Amino acid sequence: MKRVGDQGIVISPIKNGTVIDHITPGEGLTVIRILGIQDGTNITFTVATNVVSSRGGRKDMVKIENRELVKSEVDKLALIAPDAKISIIRDSKVVEKKSVEVPTDITGVIKCPNPNCITNTREPAESRFTAHPRGYRCCYCDTVISREMDIGDYI
16 A cells, blocks of 8 residues: 555556556546446546645555557547546556647547537548647537636537
């Protein structure tokens, strides 16, 4: 067991898997939802929310045993936790550590909030968004998902 933070929170280390650290406070459970991890699956995971960060402030953290994230999952994660750090653990050692990169072009990840957008009709059009000064803009209908909106609701 390892103590984390000033309040003595105990988090067990994992032997193999992924640790996602420095998640925006309150978004840990959204990360689990976006990664498709739900009750009833055989995936063991830990979510720590609102933990004191060594950088100051608060953060969430997610540990997923026996699973390494693929690029499409990391891209989704970057949208809701742009400051997240990902550590790959093998045989109880960190073998890779990287920051997420917020993508400028996103295809097939975000659902357009405009019900009249072609991506929300029976047409075979996959959603496409590009970075915009206020957030992300739909390439079809120009709807902007602003940074103030909860982008996790559209993933």
